[in-house]
Amino acid sequence: MLFFLGKEVVLLLDEVDELYKYPEITEDFCGMLRSWYEESKTLEIWENLRMVIAYSTEYHGTLDIYQSPFNVGKQIELKEFTEEEVTLLTLRHQLDPKIVTDLMSIVGGHPYLIRLALYKMSQEELTIENLLKEAPTDSGIYRDHFSRHLETIEKRAKIKAVFQEILKANSPLRLPDKNREVCQLEGMGLITMKGDYAQPRCQLYRQYFQERLGFAG
Incomplete structure (x- = not known):
């Protein structure tokens, strides 16, 4: 053709x-x-x-990074929402903007986590209080999201080991050699990198995965 x-x-x-x-x-x-x-x-x-x-x-x-079509070419990433953007989305969902601080304290500006929470609250399926209590559990609205990530991590011992080291650290962990596992964790959206330093992308991820991967922070 x-x-x-x-x-x-x-x-x-x-x-x-x-x-x-x-x-x-x-x-x-x-x-x-x-x-x-x-x-x-x-x-x-x-x-x-x-x-x-x-x-x-x-x-x-x-997916093997050498077979993936996702790590080549020009990549355009959906960035973290700012507090102003989350406030605007909250108003569009006809919700009280006072919830923004509490919501972002656990999920940061993660677009998917923000959007799902606002949608569920707008449908009166839960309150911000219930969200904060249930979010890091397998009964909360993020259970399917967590399950998919956990399945991937458990199947890949090297990714799991690196993620555990990041979760154990009380502050951003220095990883000067950005290896394949770090790249994959970053690509999965589970961690963020600032220079050579890695940390869980949001407090919700730290809470949930510390519990599920066999240790408390």
Whole structure:
């Protein structure tokens, strides 16, 4: 097709992370996308293919980084919400902006965690008090989110070991050698890096995963 068209073709793929529900095809499909990207570096005809891939980083740790199409090309990351942005979203959900401080104290500006909490509260399914109490447990609104991350971590001993070291530290942990496991944890959105220093992305992650990975902070 690229040969006969003789012009650029843009392939748009949304919610590619949904593929991870079907592990029997995920590796081959993602490997194919990665190979197309690599071909564009050496074969002129493949330079006409442009791919725009939208996905959640939640599953980063499940795929070989050398087969992943998610760690190459130009990456545009959804940044942490600011307090002003969370306040605006809170008002749009017709909620009291006074909840913003308490909400951000546990989830920071994490876009998904913020959005889910505001949606549930706007539907009157829970209050901010219940959220603060139940969020770091398996009965809270984030249980499915936690479960997916925990499954990935438990299957990968090296990722688990690095994450445990970060969780154990009472302050940001210096990791001068940013190895593959650190990159995967960062890609999964579980940690943040400032220079050589790593820490859990938010207090909620610290609380939940300290408990589930076999130690209290």
